[in-house]
Amino acid sequence: MQANIRHQVSPYLVFFIIYNSQVGVGILGFQRIIAAKAGYDAWIGVLLAGCLVQAFIWIAYKLLGKADGDIIDVHINLFGNFLGKFLSFFIIIYYWLASISVLLGFIEIVQVWMFPTIPSWILSIPLLLLMYYCVSGGFRTIVGMSFLSFVFPQILLIYLYIFPLKIAHFANLLPIMNHSFMEIMDSIKSSMYTLAGTEALLMYYPFIRDPKASKKFAHLGVLFTTLLYTVSSIVSFTFYSENQLKTTIWPELSLTKIIKLSFLERFEYLYISMYLIIVTSLLGLLFWCSSRGLKKIFCRKQKYTLLILCILSVVLSQFITETFKEMLDKMVTQMNLYIFYGYIPLLLLVFTFLKRGNQNG
Amino acid sequence: MKIKNGDKENSSASKHCWIERLSKSNDFVHEHTSLRENEPFWLSYYRTLISSDILHKDVLPFLQDRLSLEELKSKIPVQEIILSNDAEEIIQSIMNGSIAIQIHQLDEDCLLINIANSKFRDVSMPMLESSALGPQVGFIEELDTNINLIRKRLPVPELLVHEMKVGALSKTRVAVIYMDGIADPENVNTVIQRINDIQYDHIQDSSYISSMIEDNSNSLFPQSISTERTDRVAAGLTEGKIIIAVDGSPNLVILPVTLMESFIAMEDYSYSWIIGNFFRLLRLLSVFISGMVTPMYVAIMTYHYELIPARLLETLVGSRATVPFPPFLEALFLELMIEMVKEAGIRLPFKIGQSLGVVGGIVIGQAVVEAGLTSNVLLILVGLGTLASYTSPIYKFSNTIRFLKFPTIFLAQWFGLFGVFLTFQFIQVHLLRLTSLGRPYISQYPIRTTSFQDLWVRLPFSMQKENPKNLRPQKKRKSTGTGKNPEPMNDFYE
Amino acid sequence: MVNRLAVWLFLILLLTGCSFLPTNIVNEINLIQGVGYDLAGKNNIKGTVVFPIIKKGSSYSEVKTAFGQSSKEIRTKLSNETRFRLVSGQLRLTLYGKTLAKQGINDFVDTLNRDPSIGSLIQLAIVDGDTNELLKMKKYKEENISIYLQEMLDQNMEYGRLPRTDLQTFLLQLFQIGQDPYLPLIKKVDHNIQITGMAIFNYDQYVTSISLEELFIFKALLDQNRNGLNRFILKNGDKVVLETLNSNTKYKVKIVNGRPEYIIHLKMKTKLQEFAPSKKKRQAFDKKKYQKQVEHKLEKNALKMINQFKNHQVDPLGFGAKYKEHYRGFNEKQWKKFYPNVKVRVIANVDIRQTGIVD
Structure with a gap:
């Protein structure tokens, strides 16, 4: 069930795929959401959420390694053709909803910060065309994009933390652990949305050459993003006072307003434009997962499933309302939690149990 | 080293492997002067290395008679003639433009006559890829x-x-x-x-x-x-x-x-590796500048005035004060003009072309600014961008860069900075999809250690140990000496 | 097929897309660089905007005034009399009249915070007098007064006695629990504009001010002191001018029965710049003696300033925030009650390192 070796990627590249799948528009605004209840202790929640994701990676590798294929193969193996495909369909829908949520999030940022009057479809069509071009190049192109989006914008953007850190108030973080366990739990729950994305592993696993060797890179990737999110939240926490953060919708973007170079001011405009690179590569990965899933379920060519998904996304992005968007984000968070942190571990248990039963019988 | 060893083994097994080895190449000639199988002589040479003039005038006439190799040696009026039976030596001298004569095809002894071609159409200097240092020999039409x-x-x-x-x-x-x-x-x-x-x-x-x-x-x-x-x-x-x-x-x-090779000039190897690297990275930077500067100007002047620092504001706005066109038309107009000057410069006869460069570049530019049709800041930027595109040693590549400016300017006009990065991302995806003979065109991905020996940067020669992996070479390592030079006993002169 | 469709879609999009975005071509907008607000009667605000008219080789600032209820309303009204649209993306300076500041400036700061096109490094200042008058000064017509004032304030914050303030720090302090903001106070004196001190706020309302002489100790207490000159007139009238080389302030918080007690350690390494003994007679500089006297003077001044803050119920030094950092049971209301009677000790430690090239 492994993919053709020509389409496979080296194990170390999993680091970049994991990074790419986790970093989306969430990082621009999650600081406010996690601090809503846990206050300035929320960065602990991010670290803990990172541990949860590590556990998920471990489970996913166990499950997929046993089945030696993607999640659809696992389902078909366990539940037979029809029921297996039916169950996989929900996961595919999740991928699609997650990508819509990213797309809408980015469009909203561009509309608020740069072009208040621009209609959504004018932004979604070029983004999706770019994404389509990327996906039609195959999985290797998507991985290449993940790699480049790490090298070019992300390294640069991390460097920009120096500016706010110069005037940081580290005392803001004191006293540490001033919140109850339940409040920290809440921040874990809200960081799960931003840290989500590793689920794509369930689809691209067969495309990794030597998956066993890639495992450590996957864990490293999660470690990197967890640290990135932790650093990012600490930078925001030390830059804003607590009540100020709670009024700021995109703390990470507002923070770049203080960057001033002798030839360029107001870095946030450049920042948003550069973020396009990160967003399109993430969209590429998620759409690749969902269109490939549909291809396997309905036995249609991937270019048609992808095209249908794209058209649906454009239409949706144009007619969606604010309330529906909030609902969508909530839905994605819930689905992510229940499917990947409830259902998948269960599936692993069932799978191990049944396989052992088969061997005995 | 490896090849040489294999060579010696072969020569002991079969004395005539050199003929087989050489005849893999199509310009190698191995022919018989007589019609009958057993009669002399057998000639072996590289057609491209010898002078057929000397062959016909001075060598072939003597081969009519049945002479031994020693007799031939004394008769043929060529200075450099050796008699040899060492396969290695034979190959060496054939490679240097000798012709090998055997009496029978299976004979070990060979007469090696050096009739290397020294008269050619004059080779010329490279016209498009000139360099200050290094060899000045270019290929010609033959x-x-x-x-x-x-x-x-x-x-x-x-x-x-x-x-x-x-x-x-x-x-x-x-x-x-x-x-x-x-x-x-x-x-x-x-x-x-x-x-x-x-x-x-x-x-x-x-x-x-x-x-x-x-x-x-x-x-x-x-x-x-x-x-x-x-x-x-x-x-x-x-x-x-x-x-x-x-x-x-x-x-x-x-x-x-790969893409990066378009930034490599052979001159890099003539300098110290540090200076060579500096210029190589400078070329990379200039391509970015060339592609981005004008679209950025259009985007910032049309949409994102917030980005301009206070000190620059007066210069930028003041220079555009009398310009009646939007920045987009202004930039497009100037870019097209520069391209026109360049295009005309190539087509025009050599001597006129030279003076036109001066006229086009300075006089028209100056006049346009003075007339208030474009801003002088933009003129500087466009000039800089055009100049920067020529730093790539590959002529075709610099044309590509300058062409790409136009779609980027259009997108900058439509979407501002967002549009600039839209094209940037499009080019990135395109380069990722591109292959050259099925090998990835973009050399950043996947990362290979060889890219850091002599592609992105050029390390000193002693540290360039491997051949580029993306070519899947059969010979993995370069013949770089390692560990041959013993460490000096004292760390300083004593 | 799909690829060709994509290309067509893209082309159609591009051809139609261009008409959807309103442009901001730099020559076709008026860039507001400075604004000022004054109170004019009840509930009425007088707004003044300054924007440059840039011509090739020369430029001057244009000043316009209008009345209204809110800042954006004033801008809309002003558009009636300007050649191009007014935009605020290049804003560098906002001034508030003292009388307006006494009523609170939260409403005005809110729009600065909300508008994405406004940067967070812009300077805010309180004007002792009429902002409109100040911005209209003839002398600065050619000079571009907003940039002039912004750079004047920036320069004084970097090298002079003013502590760092801008929109970001103002908002930070405004929202911080247990901290009140402060802004520079400027005044038109004859034909010049001068910094006269620091305006101290209670939340968003101007309450009191500290004078230029006290700014040295204020900046030291905020731990932002770098290098600056300060003159001390000591007990017997000796004048000593010291240049700070290095300064360091530490707050120690002790919680006694849930109430905070503060010890402020002020450490300063200085260099003697001028020494004028009252006896008008050259004498050698007695390091130890004067160090002691200067320390004493500093402690006295610092306590005096802190008492002034306590009396006005304002907390620009952030005592409350430091209390909160060290005490988990922090309660804002309780703190407000504690504050006027809170115990503060200042321990100064002045080290005169160099006396120049004479003793």
């Missing part, structure tokens, strides 16, 4: 001369030439040149296969061939390097690249290549 130039730089029998005729009417001679034992045979077969598949009436230049066998012919980026520098070709061959030479074209095609 295929044999070109192969001779390469053989002079790499006188080893592993250098093979595979000749073909392409073009239904032109019957152009096309030679595929590669190093046996280094180049990936799969690549060689692909190239030969693709050239064989070409169906076209006439081939006028090597660019015809290169664009016909490219992986993606709709791409703006050259997937092969077209060069007239002998040193670049020779260096490419040793790394395992494949060269296509076409009769009638002074430009040889190098395949497969």
Whole structure:
């Protein structure tokens, strides 16, 4: 069930795929959401959420390694053709909803910060065309994009933390652990949305050459993003006072307003434009997962499933309302939690149990 | 080293392996002067290395009679004649332009007569790829001369030439040149296969061939390097690249290549590695500047006035104070004008062209600014961008960069900075999808250690130990000396 | 097929897309660089905007005034009399009249915070007098007064006695629990504009101010002191001018029965710049003696200033925030009650390192 070796990627590249799948528009605004209840202790929640994701990676590798294929193969193996495909369909829908949520999030940022009057479809069509071009190049192109989006914008953007850190108030973080366990739990729950994305592993696993060797890179990737999110939240926490953060919708973007170079001011405009690179590569990965899933379920060519998904996304992005968007984000968070942190571990248990039963019988 | 060892084993097993080894190449001639099988003489030589004039006038007439090799040696009026039975020596001197004469095909003894060709059409200086340092020899329009130039730089029998005729009417001679034992045979077969598949009436230049066998012919980026520098070709061959030479074209095609190679000038190797690296990275930077500066100007002046620092505001706005056009038209107008000057400069006869460059560049530009039709800041930016695009040593590549400016300007007008990065991302995806002979075109991905030895940066020669992995070379390591020089006993002079 | 469709879609999009975005071509907008607000009667605000008219080689600032209820309303009204649209993306300076500041400036700061096109490094200042008058000064017509004032304030914050303030720090302090903001106070004196001190706020309302002389100790207490000159007139009338080389302030918080007690350690390494003994007679500089006296003077001044803050119920030094950092049971209301009677000790430690090239 492994993919053709020509389409496979080296194990170390999993680091970049994991990074790419986790970093989306969430990082621009999650600081406010996690601090809503846990206050300035929320960065602990991010670290803990990172541990949860590590556990998920471990489970996913166990499950997929046993089945030696993607999640659809696992389902078909366990539940037979029809029921297996039916169950996989929900996961595919999740991928699609997650990508819509990213797309809408980015469009909203561009509309608020740069072009208040621009209609959504004018932004979604070029983004999706770019994404389509990327996906039609195959999985290797998507991985290449993940790699480049790490090298070019992300390294640069991390460097920009120096500016706010110069005037940081580290005392803001004191006293540490001033919140109850339940409040920290809440921040874990809200960081799960931003840290989500590793689920794509369930689809691209067969495309990794030597998956066993890639495992450590996957864990490293999660470690990197967890640290990135932790650093990012600490930078925001030390830059804003607590009540100020709670009024700021995109703390990470507002923070770049203080960057001033002798030839360029107001870095946030450049920042948003550069973020396009990160967003399109993430969209590429998620759409690749969902269109490939549909291809396997309905036995249609991937270019048609992808095209249908794209058209649906454009239409949706144009007619969606604010309330529906909030609902969508909530839905994605819930689905992510229940499917990947409830259902998948269960599936692993069932799978191990049944396989052992088969061997005995 | 390895090749040499294998060689000696062979020579003990079969004395005549050198004929077999050499005849892999198509320009090697092994012929019989007599009609009957058992009679003398057998001649072996490289057609491209010897002077056929001397062969016919001074050598062949003596071969009519049945003479022994010693008698021949004293009779033939050529200075450099050796009698030898050492296969290694025979190969060496044949590679240097000797002709080998045997009485019987299976004889060990050979008479080696040096009749190397020294008279050619004058080789010229490279016109497009000039450099301040390094060899100043360029290829010319004659295929044999070109192969001779390469053989002079790499006188080893592993250098093979595979000749073909392409073009239904032109019957152009096309030679595929590669190093046996280094180049990936799969690549060689692909190239030969693709050239064989070409169906076209006439081939006028090597660019015809290169664009016909490219992986993606709709791409703006050259997937092969077209060069007239002998040193670049020779260096490419040793790394395992494949060269296509076409009769009638002074430009040889190098395949497969990566994007970064368009930033490598052979001059880099003439300087200290630190200075060489500085200039290589400078070229990379200039391509970014060239592609981004004008679109950025359009985007910022049209949409994002917030980005301008207070001190710059007056300069930028003041320079545009009397300009009646939007920044987009202003930039488009100026860019087109510069392209026109450049285009006319090439077409015009040499002497007029020179004066036109001055007229176009300075006088028109100055007049346009004075008339208040464009801002002088933009004139500086456009001039800088155009200049920067020429830093790439590959002419085709600098054209690509300048062409790409236009769609970027359009997108900058429509979406501001968002549009600039939209094109940037599009180019990135396109480059990722692009392949050269099925090998990834973009060299950043996947990361290879060899890219840091001599691609992105150039390390000192002692540290360039491997051949580029993306070519899948058969010979993995360069013959760089390691551990040969003992560490000095004292760390300082005492 | 799909690829060709994509290309067509893209082309159609591009051809139609261009008409959807309103442009901001730099020559076709008026860039507001400075604004000022004054109270004019009840509930009425007088707004003044300054924008440059840039011509090739020369430029001057244009000043316009209008009345209204809110800042954006004033801008809309002003558009009636300007050649191009007014935009605020290049804003560098906002001034508030003292009388307006006494009523609170939260409403005005809110729009600065909300508008994405406004940067967070812009300077805010309180004007002792009429902002409109100040911005209209003839002398600065050619000079571009907003940039002039912004750079004047920036310069004084970097090298002079003013502590760092801008929109970001103002908002930070405004929202911080247990901290009140402060802004520079400027005044038109004859034909010049001068910094006269620091305006101290209670939340968003101007309450009191500290004078230029006290700014040295204020900046030291905020731990932002770098290098600056300060003159001390000591007990017997000796004048000593010291240049700070290095300064360091530490707050120690002790919680006694849930109430905070503060010890402020002020450490300063200085260099003697001028020494004028009252006896008008050259004498050698007695390091130890004067160090002691200067320390004493500093402690006295610091306590005096802190008492002034306590009396006005304002907390620009952030005592409350430091209390919160060290005490988990922090309660804002309780703190407000504690504050006027809170115990503060200042321990100064002045080290005169160099006396120049004479003793």
